[in-house]
Amino acid sequence: KWAALLPNSITLASVLSSCAQLGNLILGRSVHGLGIKLGLEESIMRNSLMDMYAKCSMIGDARYIFETILDKDMVAWNSIISGYTQNGCAYQALQLFHQMRSESYAPDSITLVSVLSACASLGALRVGLALHAYSTKGGLLTSNIFVGTALLNFYAKCGDAKSARMVFDGMEEKNTITWSAMIGGYGMQGDSSGSLALFSEMLKQNLEPNEVIFTTILSACSHAGMSGQGWGYFNSICQQYKFVPSVKHYACIVDLLARVGRLEEALEFIEKMPIQPDISVFGAFLHGCGLHSRFDLGEVVIKKLLQLDPDEACYFVLISNLYALDGRWNQVSQVRELMRKRKFSKYPGCSLVEMDIRNDISPVRMECFG
Template identity: 75%
Template sequence: MHSITSNPCFYLLGICRNIDSLKKIHGLLIVHGFTGELLCDTKLVSLYGSFGYVGNARLVFDKMESPDFYSWKVMIRWYFLNDLYSEIIRFYTCLRKCVREFDNVVFSIVLKACCELRYIDEGKKVHCEIVKVGSPDSFVLTALVDMYAKCGEVESSREVFDEILDRNVVSWTSMIVGYVQNDCPEEGLVLFNRMREGLVEGNQFTAGSLVTACTKLGALHQGKWVHGYVIKNGIELNSFLVTALLDMYVKCGDVRDARSVFNELSAIDLVSWTAMIVGYTQRGNPSEALKLFMDEKCVEILPNSVTAASVLSACAQLGNLNLGRSVHGLGIKLGLGDPTVRNALIDMYAKCHLIRDARYIFETVVFKDVITWNSIISGYSQVGSVYEAIELFHQMRSDSISPDAVTLVSVLSACASLSALGVGSSLHAFSIKEGLLSSSVYVGTALLNFYAKCGDVKSARIVFDGMAEKNPITWSAMIGGYGMQGDGSGSLALFSDMLKKNLEPNEVIFTTILSACSHTGMIGEGWRCFNLMCQDYNFVPSMKHYACMVDLLARAGRLEEALDFIENMPVQPEVSLFGSFLHGCGLHGRFDLGEVAIRKMLELRPNDACYYVLMCNLYASDGRWSQVNQVRELMKQRRLRKSPARSLVEMDISDDFSFAKVASLR
């Protein structure tokens, strides 16, 4: 190399292309004494920062004898570009002691750091400095708007926003985002209208925030208008906007339009893919969620924890154990072991009736939250293991985890399945003590359903009358409670009260009231409710509604009328309808019509052995043994076998057990 005869700092530093060459040249400059000059050192700071070596940049800066304001700006800028927000705050504190000169660039950077760290007090100090210096531009004021909004002081944010004279799309959007993030979606939409009146059009982030506002309001119509605005103005879909649109359509119940947005994407990424899977799972369409997860177009995308948890939830809903296990294995391979995935695994294994596997996962969770406990308690409740569910509830409280509404609903469901009145009553007292009964309609509904199934309709009605909020499930549970105890008049009276309050019954409530009429022999009232459903509320009867009507007529011995009803249905009858009809035939000794019912059932399911067994039993009851032998011979020819019977013995829950496990709840 030629001897260095003059300061070659800028020439040598100008040819640096990577960190290795920079370090070599830096060492060369030190050896030959060409460092220590302000411009040279500032250039070194800038280059180290550009290669991502911010620590090295700071070492060079700290050795500078008298850095000027430009040098300070270079250093703080590299902290900003590397998202080192805490370092920005510390560096700014030093800057204030050493330099009296400030400009809008530095203020904007420091405000961004305060915003990201939620340092509202430091942000207010910077605001005071800005006022002292004077003449802040729109960028600084917009940074102040953003800082106050993200720190939760939306009113202060609006005060600063109103000071901005030359508002652009960034300043308008910052204020709109601030309103939406602080749960003021209406104000965000109003401000957008003012923005358009000022002839300023939105960008991707404006539109994404507006869509989020519509999601929070459940305003599907307005959300579709914003989507149309995006298309009309040629706003390109970025990840933020796509996710907001998918989330809005899903949460507003329009999964079809959500899928349309997804299908229009030129490139499917993890965020949009996951959002669509979550949407299908949450809106009760797990099959589509799994189809999308397995779609070959998405095979290159690796799932994250949210994706895995949603897919596991879909597997749980469908009882798809094989795919659930595959996702479990994939999660292990990808290191997806956070609580969200573990909770979903517990729920999936429990719903697939592998409670031991669910319990194993549960025991591996170190820090169990309320969702973890709820998943395993719900699992035991679903398989009827009330003892284990109560024991886990007891352990949960011992671990200082406060039960929530979901916990109580699961435990009450288990108690109801075994008519454990003492345990459930203790949970009732606990729910009152903890304020869960008054705050959750689901706890109230679970309680009245529990009392009704235990035969204590009076207590169920007390819970019902004490509920400030009632949803359709609540009304259905109470109406059904009367029906289960043979009080059809009580069911009809409550149904009438519901109509008088101008509350519209849904399909489930009509199923419940028709079932109550069926079990109490109220034929006229049953027909009236069926016609009310079809004519006044324009519901298309489901197979459950038809089955209730067949059961109503068959139980009352009006078998010809029931058969005529089935044959004149506008849809193909299912086997369950003929099962209800057959039950009525057995009650009233009509073997002739019973034979018709079984033959219809065999037409629908010719390879189901249980219906051949039913026919054998029918012929045997009527003493027609030759026909019995013919049916058995036919079963042999078709290689059909009767499934072995199973019996369920209900264990008695002693008073000692009830007291021992739940005394501490009182």
């Protein structure tokens, strides 16, 4: 009687899928233990376990499950490669992809999306260009919206807006994510006019923008000094499209006002925000204070920052930068000494780029690295 009520692999795989979506690692481990106890070792169970561990940020456990599979299929390869990509381990994802190819497995559309995302994170042009050729030969580029979107996003993040637009124009089908990727690609290149023009084209096709697109458009208006148009788009988020503006949208408006010197208005805007401002909001305001030498207003925000969270290292970096712009080096030294005493640290950024792959990458990139 009770044996008939015991779950099978399909049942546990469904539960694991729910655990993955919810990020519930504790319940996922319990289901894993139950599967072992019941002797359920089918591939559907192992693939679901890999997906669950990867989405719960336990990529090491996902890799362990993967290595125990003797008869690996494309579902297993795609699960582990996607898992590494989702967890920000792009280099390891590419290593697994090369291992997969060495074992004579042919990548499918799911593989291409994950690997192209990893290439975009690393700026890995050689692999990305090879995948472009492969997807074109296999007919996936124009027919598969996910592959096309991943490829144009790859080119955009590698600084090649021209190739990204070529992919975009060649796609038979486009969704909001595709439009968002291309509009964002122009934004990453600092091409505000390109972002705004494509956004207008999107609206003419009766497509509704998402929150990511609005962030890009508000940023484009800010960099182009189009404060009036930026305000109009911000108001349309609530009134026309019924979104609740995120802190990123508020940060864009603060940046828009601060860049054109409307700092008192920007400060009033911050004080009236219905949500808690974060580092992006304060950073945009202090940047404007530095641009327009309004260090008096910067001091007002500095006091608010220290009251808001005296233990946030990023705030101290903003304060130090503002003092440096004003030439107040004694205060800079004091802030940095305080950071050392509190054992705050900020890891320096770095960039990894491949060189001499193409000679028609963006002019800015060629100027920087030529």
